[in-house]
Amino acid sequence: xxxxxxxxxxxIEVADLDEAILxxxxxxxxxxxxxxxxxxxxxxxxxxxxxxEKLLQVKKSQIMKFNS
Numbered sequence: 001x002x003x004x005x006x007x008x009x010x011x012i013e014v015a016d017l018d019e020a021i022l023x024x025x026x027x028x029x030x031x032x033x034x035x036x037x038x039x040x041x042x043x044x045x046x047x048x049x050x051x052x053e054k055l056l057q058v059k060k061s062q063i064m065k066f067n068s
Contacts, residue, residue: 002058007050017059024052 002014014020028048031041 004051004054004058007047012051014055017055017062021052021055021059024048024055028052 002017004012004014006012028045028051030044030048032038
């Protein structure tokens with residue numbers, strides 16, 4: 001189990017790192033067709049991008065440890 005702190009300061013427990021990377025990677029680029037949601041979409045994109053980058057950093061750290 002991996003713990004990540006999200007943009008709001010909440011602790012997120014991640015059971016499957018690879019699956020979490022796939023999910024956050026998809027969600028960070030999601031946008032509504034209706035431009036009325038642009039502000040909401042920008043906020044959500046920032047949230048998911050932050051989580052995605054943190055998860056990738058954990059994955060890279062695991063790979064580095066494994067290769068050492």
